[in-house]
Amino acid sequence: MLKLQNIHTYYGAIQALNDVSVEVNKGEIVTLIGANGAGKTTLLMTVCGSPRARSGSVFFENEDITQAETHTIMRRGIAISPEGRRVFPELTVAENLKMGGFFLRSREIDEGVDHVYTLFPRLKERSNQRAGTMSGGEQQMLAIGRALMTKPKLLLLDEPTLGLAPLIITQIFNIIRTIRDQGVTVFLVEQNANKALQVADRGYVLETGKVVLADTGANLLVNDEVRKAYLGA
Amino acid sequence: ADTIKIGIPQPMTGPATQYGDQIQAGALTAIEAINAAGGVKGMKLEPLLIDDGCEPKQAVPAANRVINSGAKFAVAHACSGTTVPAVNVYEQEGIVAITPGATSPLVTDTIKPHYFFRTIGRDDQQGPFAAGYIAKQLKPKSVAILHDKQTYGSGVASQVRDSLAKDNVNVAFFEGINVGDSDYSAVITKLKSLNPDLIYFGGYHAELGLLLRQAREQGLKTQFMGPEGVANKDLVAIAGPAIDGLLVTLPADFTKLPGNEKVLEHFKTAKRSPDGAFTLTAYAAVQILADSINAVGTDPAKVADYMHANPFNTAIGKVEYDAKGDLKKFEFAVFKWDKTGNMEQLKF
Amino acid sequence: MSELLPQLTQQLFNGLSLGAIYALIAIGYTMVYGIIGMINFAHGEIYMIGAYVGLVTLSAIGVNSGLPLPVIILIMLIIAVLVTGVYGYAIEKVAYAPLRGGPRLVPLISAIGMSIFLQNWVAIGQGARDMAVPALVTGSVQFKLGTDFIITAPYSRIMIIVVTVVLMVALSLFIKYSRIGRASRACSQDLRMANLLGIDTNRIISFTFIIGAMLAAVGGVLIALAIGKLNPFIGFLAGIKAFTAAVLGGIGSIPGAMLGGVLLGLAETFAAAYISSQYKDIVAFGLLVFILLFRPTGLLGKPEVEKV
Amino acid sequence: MTDVLLEVSELTMRFGGLLAVDQVAFQVKRDEVFAIIGPNGAGKTTVFNCVGGFYKPSSGNIMMDGKPITGLPSHKVAQQGLVRTFQNVRLFKNLTVLENLLVAQHTRIQTGLLHGLLKLPSYRRSEDEALQRAGDWLDFMGIRQYANREAGNLAYGHQRRLEIARCMITKPRLLMLDEPAAGLNPQEKRELQQLIDQLRKEFDVAVLLIEHDMSLVMGVSDRIMVMENGRPITTGLPAEVRCDPRVIKAYLGEE
Amino acid sequence: MGNNIKNALIAAFMAGVIIAPVFGLQIARVGMQTHLEPDWNIILVGMAIVFVFQLVLRPFFARLFAKKAVKRALPVLSDSARRGLIFLLVSIAIIFPFFTGRAQVDIATLVLIYIMLGLGLNIVVGFAGLLDLGFVGFYAVGAYTYALLFHWAGWGFWQALPLAGAMAALFGFVLGFPVLRLRGDYLAIVTLGFGEIIRLLLINLYGLTGGPDGISGIPKPTVFGFPMARRAPEGQTTFHDLVGWEFATQDVIVFLYLMALALALLALFVSNRVIRMPIGRAWEALREDEIACRSLGLNPTRVKLSAFTMGAMFAGLGGAFFAARQGLVNPESFTFMESALILAIVVLGGMGSQVGVILAAIVLTVVPEIAREFAEYRMLIFGLVMVLMMMWRPQGLLPVKRPHVELKV
Numbered sequence A: 001m002l003k004l005q006n007i008h009t010y011y012g013a014i015q016a017l018n019d020v021s022v023e024v025n026k027g028e029i030v031t032l033i034g035a036n037g038a039g040k041t042t043l044l045m046t047v048c049g050s051p052r053a054r055s056g057s058v059f060f061e062n063e064d065i066t067q068a069e070t071h072t073i074m075r076r077g078i079a080i081s082p083e084g085r086r087v088f089p090e091l092t093v094a095e096n097l098k099m100g101g102f103f104l105r106s107r108e109i110d111e112g113v114d115h116v117y118t119l120f121p122r123l124k125e126r127s128n129q130r131a132g133t134m135s136g137g138e139q140q141m142l143a144i145g146r147a148l149m150t151k152p153k154l155l156l157l158d159e160p161t162l163g164l165a166p167l168i169i170t171q172i173f174n175i176i177r178t179i180r181d182q183g184v185t186v187f188l189v190e191q192n193a194n195k196a197l198q199v200a201d202r203g204y205v206l207e208t209g210k211v212v213l214a215d216t217g218a219n220l221l222v223n224d225e226v227r228k229a230y231l232g233a
Numbered sequence B: 001a002d003t004i005k006i007g008i009p010q011p012m013t014g015p016a017t018q019y020g021d022q023i024q025a026g027a028l029t030a031i032e033a034i035n036a037a038g039g040v041k042g043m044k045l046e047p048l049l050i051d052d053g054c055e056p057k058q059a060v061p062a063a064n065r066v067i068n069s070g071a072k073f074a075v076a077h078a079c080s081g082t083t084v085p086a087v088n089v090y091e092q093e094g095i096v097a098i099t100p101g102a103t104s105p106l107v108t109d110t111i112k113p114h115y116f117f118r119t120i121g122r123d124d125q126q127g128p129f130a131a132g133y134i135a136k137q138l139k140p141k142s143v144a145i146l147h148d149k150q151t152y153g154s155g156v157a158s159q160v161r162d163s164l165a166k167d168n169v170n171v172a173f174f175e176g177i178n179v180g181d182s183d184y185s186a187v188i189t190k191l192k193s194l195n196p197d198l199i200y201f202g203g204y205h206a207e208l209g210l211l212l213r214q215a216r217e218q219g220l221k222t223q224f225m226g227p228e229g230v231a232n233k234d235l236v237a238i239a240g241p242a243i244d245g246l247l248v249t250l251p252a253d254f255t256k257l258p259g260n261e262k263v264l265e266h267f268k269t270a271k272r273s274p275d276g277a278f279t280l281t282a283y284a285a286v287q288i289l290a291d292s293i294n295a296v297g298t299d300p301a302k303v304a305d306y307m308h309a310n311p312f313n314t315a316i317g318k319v320e321y322d323a324k325g326d327l328k329k330f331e332f333a334v335f336k337w338d339k340t341g342n343m344e345q346l347k348f
Numbered sequence C: 001m002s003e004l005l006p007q008l009t010q011q012l013f014n015g016l017s018l019g020a021i022y023a024l025i026a027i028g029y030t031m032v033y034g035i036i037g038m039i040n041f042a043h044g045e046i047y048m049i050g051a052y053v054g055l056v057t058l059s060a061i062g063v064n065s066g067l068p069l070p071v072i073i074l075i076m077l078i079i080a081v082l083v084t085g086v087y088g089y090a091i092e093k094v095a096y097a098p099l100r101g102g103p104r105l106v107p108l109i110s111a112i113g114m115s116i117f118l119q120n121w122v123a124i125g126q127g128a129r130d131m132a133v134p135a136l137v138t139g140s141v142q143f144k145l146g147t148d149f150i151i152t153a154p155y156s157r158i159m160i161i162v163v164t165v166v167l168m169v170a171l172s173l174f175i176k177y178s179r180i181g182r183a184s185r186a187c188s189q190d191l192r193m194a195n196l197l198g199i200d201t202n203r204i205i206s207f208t209f210i211i212g213a214m215l216a217a218v219g220g221v222l223i224a225l226a227i228g229k230l231n232p233f234i235g236f237l238a239g240i241k242a243f244t245a246a247v248l249g250g251i252g253s254i255p256g257a258m259l260g261g262v263l264l265g266l267a268e269t270f271a272a273a274y275i276s277s278q279y280k281d282i283v284a285f286g287l288l289v290f291i292l293l294f295r296p297t298g299l300l301g302k303p304e305v306e307k308v
Numbered sequence D: 001m002t003d004v005l006l007e008v009s010e011l012t013m014r015f016g017g018l019l020a021v022d023q024v025a026f027q028v029k030r031d032e033v034f035a036i037i038g039p040n041g042a043g044k045t046t047v048f049n050c051v052g053g054f055y056k057p058s059s060g061n062i063m064m065d066g067k068p069i070t071g072l073p074s075h076k077v078a079q080q081g082l083v084r085t086f087q088n089v090r091l092f093k094n095l096t097v098l099e100n101l102l103v104a105q106h107t108r109i110q111t112g113l114l115h116g117l118l119k120l121p122s123y124r125r126s127e128d129e130a131l132q133r134a135g136d137w138l139d140f141m142g143i144r145q146y147a148n149r150e151a152g153n154l155a156y157g158h159q160r161r162l163e164i165a166r167c168m169i170t171k172p173r174l175l176m177l178d179e180p181a182a183g184l185n186p187q188e189k190r191e192l193q194q195l196i197d198q199l200r201k202e203f204d205v206a207v208l209l210i211e212h213d214m215s216l217v218m219g220v221s222d223r224i225m226v227m228e229n230g231r232p233i234t235t236g237l238p239a240e241v242r243c244d245p246r247v248i249k250a251y252l253g254e255e
Numbered sequence E: 001m002g003n004n005i006k007n008a009l010i011a012a013f014m015a016g017v018i019i020a021p022v023f024g025l026q027i028a029r030v031g032m033q034t035h036l037e038p039d040w041n042i043i044l045v046g047m048a049i050v051f052v053f054q055l056v057l058r059p060f061f062a063r064l065f066a067k068k069a070v071k072r073a074l075p076v077l078s079d080s081a082r083r084g085l086i087f088l089l090v091s092i093a094i095i096f097p098f099f100t101g102r103a104q105v106d107i108a109t110l111v112l113i114y115i116m117l118g119l120g121l122n123i124v125v126g127f128a129g130l131l132d133l134g135f136v137g138f139y140a141v142g143a144y145t146y147a148l149l150f151h152w153a154g155w156g157f158w159q160a161l162p163l164a165g166a167m168a169a170l171f172g173f174v175l176g177f178p179v180l181r182l183r184g185d186y187l188a189i190v191t192l193g194f195g196e197i198i199r200l201l202l203i204n205l206y207g208l209t210g211g212p213d214g215i216s217g218i219p220k221p222t223v224f225g226f227p228m229a230r231r232a233p234e235g236q237t238t239f240h241d242l243v244g245w246e247f248a249t250q251d252v253i254v255f256l257y258l259m260a261l262a263l264a265l266l267a268l269f270v271s272n273r274v275i276r277m278p279i280g281r282a283w284e285a286l287r288e289d290e291i292a293c294r295s296l297g298l299n300p301t302r303v304k305l306s307a308f309t310m311g312a313m314f315a316g317l318g319g320a321f322f323a324a325r326q327g328l329v330n331p332e333s334f335t336f337m338e339s340a341l342i343l344a345i346v347v348l349g350g351m352g353s354q355v356g357v358i359l360a361a362i363v364l365t366v367v368p369e370i371a372r373e374f375a376e377y378r379m380l381i382f383g384l385v386m387v388l389m390m391m392w393r394p395q396g397l398l399p400v401k402r403p404h405v406e407l408k409v
């Protein structure tokens, strides 16, 4: 479904990704783990075309989207909950969600909003609050909810559990499983490697811009190096 | 040198461009005529056109450009606002300059220059002259005076005010307006409720045009009057039919001066129009410079001395200077506009 | 003084019509600012160009063409709006788009440069001197309030007030309820995220510039007809005033631009009427400073939320 | 001198119709690590903001060392020895790591204009001391090798450390940390825990902590207050809180 | 290619629309009527140029830049290179007036005044991050302080100079106090408002300031109390009489230039030191994150105010000098456009870069002077240069490495 081949991505002169190849199959949960600054966020954003890979190619559903513009890429059925949440601070919670489903028909939007509200009742309570004044965790829920709005084929999640309470974290992982079961493909970046690997079908380990390990989630969980470096064992 | 450079720093852009054009026409025609007749002491006159935009800010740079270009003589600055600061420069540098347009007393009163002259009268003649006409001919019960807060406009307006006060005419209103504004309706409403018999405006045509138009639009039908700075074709275009009946004071029409036939001839060969209040004053300025150089050579100090001491016969008649470069005699006249945009000198 | 009331009414009308003029330009300012957070100093010049295009059109038709007046004005408006739309689009593409994502002040300087350029572009093309615009819309509503003082409301001014109100309402509704409106609000807060939601942000920005320019053109044509004089430099002062109005009302807010414009117009008019016209601009700017001290984000601007 | 450093009583913060913090009261003792936990949106950060002077509380009292600090502007509060980190790290990103630490000493060093222009000895001494202190803290945090880099380019974990160092260099009496472990990996979390322990022991600083990571909270805190919907539901020792059924239901969930 | 042609056609069409009403259809007036004088050639030529540009040149440039983009990272001036460059510039500046004509020296003096202003505004905008669009107001305060002291009390330049700086600083302080809590563009517009208010007051306080005419005849600085002028005021000896020189205006100009240079160097020195001092660090920190600053006990109002005041002081000194150079002050010299120009110097220089400010001041003062050759195209060119410069170097002409103390690691 998603295939990255020999990607090199730069920020100006700084190389953030070095010859990265990653594949995500339809209906899978794939997770990407790695230390701070390894390039995980960069990898997700390269899929979105922002920044664009300097060399290598990105395929989505067998089409080359390496050079496509961000908005055309996203309209193919990809949604992202980005690093730093990036909710629209002046828009209300409800408006933020509607923005998520920008290209849907209005009935679909309403359905989507209702769906998100059932997942996160907190958002329903606050549907008219401006997003910028929500608490850190509430904003995170909103960012995830907004990404879910379009019913994407591929969902990109960048540290979705950051700043969330334990109870909600558990719930997020449940949601990830559920939507996978509904046929959505999930590409997940997590600091919480333990939990991420538990739900993931497969995982990649990124170190300073390079993929150093790729295996099934279960195998990585028991991999010694991974355990030492990322699971805190 | 085989040419004598004459700087002509005048408005070539901005609202006073019309006046700059008139002055250019006069000065260039004179220069061409003199050159055609063999020049001055065998040397040709060379005009240097410089833009001062009629903006005080550009005055000193423009004057400096005259100096830097090596000219020792200038037909300088139409507007009082630019002339006043520039006079210092000419005086300091010893450049003989003549303004064909600036009427403000400040031009020569502030530093009493030795090198600077005019070929036009002063507003302390024009203002009292206008006031005299108002007091004796119009006999209004009350007069409102507006001005544009600039050197020239506010200067002439206060001259009119003071003279009217002496003549015991009631000046009910005296206020400045902003140049460049486009909406004067607030002040017009004020005038409307004051309902004076005459409104005098000190300033240039652009603001007066709007005032006239907006006054008539608001149903204010009072008689307007202004100084020479308002009188040109642009005023007609902006004010439209509202111009009907406007009074202005202007230098007398020198084209009708006996003895100017040759001058008019030169304008015809040069394909330029001699019309406009400042065309012949500029012509005269060049004549005076040429005559003086002819008499004493190209040393500016000597030229200045010569000019203070001797009378000249020019396109604006016989000219004599006092110690600070003002004309000993200059006459204004009153003109009235009709609704087709033509004006006529009033006899009284 | 029994004339006080009618005089006051007349000044109120003067203030409103002046305010409407400011508001009409301010709306465009506010829209562009709202979306890319940039003070488009060239906006005043677009207004000026709109006025010129109107005059060119009028000259092409001829004042005595025999066409009914509303038709002439409509043609002037349509042509002016189309031409300035192209101007707005081109200016954005040439002078601002390449700078997006860079330091914040860079487009500001570019805009000032653009503004100087456009002034002189027209000054060279059409000449720098004042142009007179024939008074097409003549006549006025006149009435008395008891005394002899006749209150006069020229049709040309009434037209400006009406058009401004209509445009403001239409635009507010459009921004609030249309999809493009919603997208543009999102773009104004986080361009990159809007892009990540599949929105073509470049198109939204172009669109905003075009609409802003068109509004300015409407202002240019109507105001030129009402005032009767234009030159290539009128845009600058009008732009500054309109921008002040936009900030006063809370930049980014369309009703705010209207409110700010009217307030500024009234302040200036009443200062001119009851203090002195010399001090009217001081009063206007003083009012701006004063209001911002108490409402740091303008009258209708939302207070900035920064959650710590 | 009592051993209560910070005393918050009846603190209430209202946003329009929303009661974000409702009658919260707690005390932090000297040398204590006191944690506030609770579901998202419970009002924890808001409590911080009120205590730190970033919001003006709707009502309530805050006393630092017996002196009221309620409603003081935040920089005045900080001058009382009460400094904080932020939920999203707020470094001076374009300044170097070292400069971040120098700015933090601003209130304590020679800032006279003339002294500096003329490089008077007292100015030089003060600058040298400031550098010395900064160096010491960088050593302590183990990030000396990044001293001359731009702070924004540091790895996230190092940024967190720098932010804490920046607080500590002001010699605070109370250090408030808002989710310091967010975005850190398990390894880094453990280092953070050691750091907090060490700070408290070596520098006599009390710590007020907000955190969602239970292993960290349980590991370092002396006492924990649990909030829900703006109200404290219980305060107690880690062991007590962990087993409190209300806390499990509202916050922890069944494991 | 087909797509390219289509785009080029669209662009050409738009160019036609843009050119037609301004150049193609000239409004001419006969009496009270206006009519049009069409010039189709100019429209067609314009369209053709744009078409060719879009079709041929643009793809060419695009390719050119694409290659360059790889090395888009700007060359940043190192510390020693910066010092070397400053030294070089200063040496050139000192010997320069003895080898050129007075016109050039005169412009160079203006450049120096703009350098002073640029360095001042650089503190406010570049370091403290406060967008000040009314900087010219303080410049005016400085200029008028000297002018008024001269006019009403007969003060000389050297007596008035410190007071001009102090007065401007005071204005900065008093005006800054209430408004510095405003954010971003709101601060910008309020400062713009202040600048305008100061200018309007100068226009309207006719009795005091001479209104729109301003004050003229302001003397140039004296040399140890001896005026440099052709004719001395009564009771004084001119400098050239004193030393027995022939009076030459060139000398006056050069002297003025050297004074300006000294003052600009002082400004450079002070701003250079200040940004390395604690207060300079605090400015930058505040620009980066006000909330974090507050959390560390820094009083933001005070820090901002110090930047604002110091910037104003520089402007005041520059203003006094301007008054002396022009011999005249009037409100027209202090319009918003002037603020914009100074801001452009700072931004084009590369915010915070002092060498950049110097270069930009030179460029933005000299370009319009050179462009005088093109008469009415002068400002057109100037505007265009401003736009192009921003595109060419959005990071500024000469971004320097931020000066910072280093720690041995």
Ligand SMILES: Nc1ncnc2c1ncn2[C@@H]1O[C@H](COP(=O)(O)OP(=O)(O)OP(=O)(O)O)[C@@H](O)[C@H]1O
Residues within 6 Å of the ligand: A011, A014, A015, A016, A034, A035, A036, A037, A038, A039, A040, A041, A042, A043, A083, D153, D155, D156
């Ligand atoms: N906008 C940027 N400009 C320059 N460098 C950047 C930028 N964003 C990221 N980098 C650098 O690119 C590298 C990879 O960063 P990235 O954000 O992808 O890491 P990450 O794995 O997501 O880290 P984290 O766990 O902290 O989110 C880092 O060295 C970072 O400093």
Ligand SMILES: Nc1ncnc2c1ncn2[C@@H]1O[C@H](COP(=O)(O)OP(=O)(O)OP(=O)(O)O)[C@@H](O)[C@H]1O
Residues within 6 Å of the ligand: A129, A133, A134, A135, A136, A137, A138, A163, C307, D015, D018, D020, D038, D039, D040, D041, D042, D043, D044, D045, D046, D047, D087
């Ligand atoms: N400025 C504000 N305006 C309106 N509501 C606010 C504002 N700040 C916070 N809130 C609301 O108050 C509540 C408490 O927010 P707070 O940030 O204190 O939560 P928190 O406990 O820190 O949550 P988290 O763990 O998610 O960070 C939230 O519901 C939030 O939406």
Ligand SMILES: CC(C)C[C@H](N)C(=O)O
Residues within 6 Å of the ligand: B019, B078, B079, B080, B081, B101, B102, B103, B104, B152, B228, B229, B230, B278
């Ligand atoms: C050319 C004239 C209109 C100038 C006017 N007399 C003045 O002194 O400014």
Ligand SMILES: [Mg+2]
Residues within 6 Å of the ligand: A040, A041, A042, A083, A158
């Ligand atoms: Mg990341």
Ligand SMILES: [Mg+2]
Residues within 6 Å of the ligand: A135, A136, A137, D044, D045, D046, D087
């Ligand atoms: Mg929080």
